Amino acid sequence: MTVATAIVRPFTQAVGKLSAVHRLAPWLLVYLLLLPLPYVLSGLFNDYYVYLANRICIFILLTVGLNIVKGFCGQVTIGHVGLYAIGAVSSALVSLHLGAPFWVSFPIGVLVAGVAGIIVGLPSVRLEGAYLALATLGLGESVRIMIAVTPLFGSSTGLIGIPTPEIGGFVFDSFERYYYLLITATMIGIYLSFSILRSATGRAFMAIREDTIAASVHGINVPQYKLLAFVISALYAGAAGALFAHMPPGYIHHNNFTIIEMVTLLLMVVLGGIGHIWGGVIGAIIVTIIYDQTLEFYFYQPLLFGLSMVILVMFMPRGIGGVIDRYFVTRRFIGAREGKTDGAP
Amino acid sequence: MTATKNRLIAAGLAASLVAGMATVAAAGEIRVGITMRMISENGQKYGQMVMDEIDMINKAGGINGNTINATLLNDECKSDKGVANATKLIFQEKVHLLIGSTCSSVSLPIVDVTAKAEVPQIIPHSTNAKITQKGSAWVFRVPVSGRYYAGVNAKYVGENIGKKIAYLCAADAASQNDCEAMQSQMKSQHGVEPAYAAQVQEKEVDFRTHMQKIKTANVDGIMIAALAETMARALTQSYEAGIPASVRRIGSSSASNSPVPSIAGDAAKGVFFAAAYAAADRRPIARLFNEMVRKRYNINAPDHDFSQAYDLIRIVELALGRADLKLDSGSLAADRTAIRDAIASVENYQGLASGPISFCAAPTPQCRDGNRTAVLIAYTKGGENYVTEVLARVTMPADFGL
Amino acid sequence: MDFDFSSLFAFILFGLTIGVVYGIVALGISLIYSGLDIVHFAHGEIYMFGAFFGLVFSEQVGVPYPLALLSAMICAGVLGIVIERVFYRRLTRAGGGYTVAGMGMIICGFGMSVVLQNIAFLIWGADAEPFHVDLGEPYQFGDISLPKSYALTAVMALFLMAALHFFLVRTKLGLAVRAVAHNKDIAFLMGINVPLMISLIFGLACALAAAAGTLIGPMQSVQVEMGYLMLMKAFAAAVVGGFGSLPGAIVGGLLVGIFENLGAAYISPSHKDIYAFLLLILVLMIKPSGLFGVEARVKA
């Protein structure tokens, strides 16, 4: 806890100072700092870490989206990989069969995932808790089966040779180059999630999560906001999927979208902290690194992951983000008590 | 005070993490990376065998005095994990040679990774024809490509069994490929359409609906293309549904895996399939191999996945011996190219496999699909102590099925 | 495919015989839901463990099949009780806060299913294990043959359901269980040992899943991955029948079985696993409370 404090405090102070200059300043600074990361990674370590950074970026996009619908709106969806798959396959198909460049296929992939989000969301907004979890679990698996058995979607062979993006002769064909694309998308994704969640919309999501009836009575159109959360998270999943599809070597296969991937995403969100904006980011980074470092213990890896999920839920239900939040709350709490000594009603 | 201390601890943690991630590749050793599906019992045993063989080469003095350092990773038959493993092996472990994968859907994307990184890749067991059709100069396939199997099967089926064939194809990469190729071969060789064809799920458990339909369709043979366990279930259920033994059961190449006879039991009797190795092979080398596998890995009769992994190691040993390797810090790229060229120069290698394995320099399927001979094998007894017999041995022309 | 009534009858029969197994698993899921208000996402793994227990008793210990079935049920019941006591109880008791109450339970169940699956993997490996139970030649109905194992499964399943019904309706303990399922607070005030009843419910549900596993093992062979698909279908069955309704679970199971077999026979066999889900969505759209469910009242 105190170690965490030591890491967090200077960071928050710096952000505070920068924000005073311009609200985008800290974002730009972080972005600029992260841009040369591939060179640092390949210099310090090797290109494999650039690849890992790319994977982390994709996971971050997924978990940030998942956190919106799950952490903020409180809707337990287990079908996120399905939307991820839809984004990946549709973007890949558009560029493979219509020959469209990435800059066309990517938004199409995102949009198709968004539309899928609406289609899933419409029945789902009527469902609560367990029912929603069941319905979305079925959805994720159904999407995978559809891909697995339909030749157009790659079937068992997968979609091969999905073209890599290109802009003005600059081809994003290596992990280093693709990283620029991913880090840009990721930073935009995180920033937008901040914009959405730190607004009336985000507060409405949280209100729905806390108490649906109270939210509704206070003027929040619950079904509409639930659907909105669904669609936003679907857009994130679609973007992650499309970026994954075009990442070299440009290959997707239905077994990239199984329930195991969903478990990994869940673990990332739970570890980082459900309902904590940075939660998904923290979780994606930590889980990917731990996963990589334990690759050689592949027999015990899933067991370790499953067990940590159970233990986290039992003993640290709000994850790392929750611990950080807790720290700030405690500080403010003490501050408030000290500031007001004459006793409140 | 405490804040400084905490900051120090944090910095220390970060530093140790960094130190843990950076591994230094040692010079003077040949680094080989392996990515395989290490989940199934057989998968683990092939992996074990490959590692054991490499150990033995090292114990016998290595290759031209250099030891082989092998790293084995599990890809769970998932393409993204396979790509991650290949990337890790290539860039972090800086391997000279990549062996993998056992699954077509993993080998397919890895071909692009190795082609781009210019690392030779040699495939122990993936039959999908597209793998070598990508035109990579860095890929070599030891097993028989699916396109050859289909040709052999179709020829035998059309001439000896009949032309009214029902197909049950599972939705995994190898089976689907086998199934489609077989159907098109039946059409081109004998001019017949399937009497019944259904695609089932990869891990289907209940085939009764299909068997009922096939029973009423009155066919000469049933082709079941599926992974071992799925095939075993389908075989059992075909007898339960009352389809007589006179209707021949034709398996895809995964019928050679031992779970098929051991799970299907008596239902495995009479099933025949094309594969790259028959345990019933009478050659001395095969007999010795069977004994070795039985002793070391407690497997009654090794299937062709074992023989192919074994052949692969022997080919790798041969090629590494021929290659002129410097193995110092600056020679990685040159060594990789040398190994590639050495493998490409392997010609008429006669090991356990059904036929001679030959590679050549051109990045074409003709050059890179090493083995073109399939043996047709039938089970004469199912169960744990299954027995097979060889029906025929057929070599196909190099550009067959392209 | 040509249509004829004999085939149609066969497909429905196939659906019924497999549906009855979905029904038993769904029964357990419904029981847990009505008793504990949680959806048990690890129930498929309990089913898988049950099948392995049955396999071990039948093939390795060498007891007769019926005894293996009973032993598997007992073992899985104990396993279920241990899981509930050690893990779930903590969460259900914690209450309060959105993270802990609903979502935590679902995530915990999910994690538990991964844990159980991988424990089974470490013990038994990933390969399918043959489960030989020789019951003799299949029954013949004209052109249709029905293996005796399926017939036995159907009979056993019906017997188990009847036994459960008898237990819940006719015994004092069953009454206590129903009271806990209805309202834990009132049951507590009436002097019922609520935690014990909850354990009992959990154990019973897990025993049912194990029964299903042992019954279906000989027909489909036993494999670590078998739990997940069964879970999906049993969930569909439970929702179709009305979540928490016990007769509904059985009817739901039969419906799912028939629906997916007809779909595989007449529409497309490769989409077989999707049909259960389609049925689930259809029911949720038309009657969210399921066929036998009662509309839940919101309390403001």
Added chain:
Amino acid sequence: MALLETTKLSKSFGGLRAVSDLDIAIEPGTIHGLIGPNGSGKSTFFNLVTGVYQSDPGSRIVFDGTEITNMPSHEVGALGIARTFQLLRLFSDMTVLQNLMVGYHTHVSYSILTAIFDRGAVQRYDARTTEEMMDLLEFIGLADYAEMPASELSGGQRRLLALGRAMAMRPKLLMLDEPAAGLSPVNVEHFLAIVMKLKEKFGLTILIVEHILKVVMETCDTVTVLDYGEKIGEGTPNEVKDDHAVIEAYLGQEMDDDEVRAILRT
């Protein structure tokens, strides 16, 4: 004209009639009390008016000239009806200020697109709203706790927060569901004082459901008495107090004096 008027309002749950042919009219600017024994339909009435429950056919609810029968809750809220809950239903994991900001939701003028693409505008807008909400918090005495999660507040503060959240909606009609339940007598006084001040300041109409009769007797202009979902009496507190039917329904016959005193808090 009455601000809120229900005609033949009915609601059955299965066979049970929770509210039956209820005609209630609430005059603007008044404090209207709703009393009755447990299960007499008071909370159901709240839920019907605010759209949490659907009423039976034939019912009619009119608010400020608009028919709101079976209107979804959020639209009812937007029209200017705010309510509190018996069990408070605070947004526990959100801060006190955020709770109020949610209350203000219907008045927020920017859309989701603005939120996504013009964060600056949103920040400026929210800063203004925050100021307003801080004034309100000052008014109810919770300003120092603005950044604290609602779950950290004490019981009395939580009741105040529920009130503040309802007031953030800028309602015309404020419906309080047992606002004094669980409060000590001193805190009840404090709470009522704040309610009265709010009424003055914003010209509110208030509908109050309360078990503590003393509260009702002291604050209400009109009182409606419910029993088994039916109206059994209506009038000024003093009229109702002497009504025979009311006393019988409310106090029953078996009650001894101590129990009566306990309920009346006299």
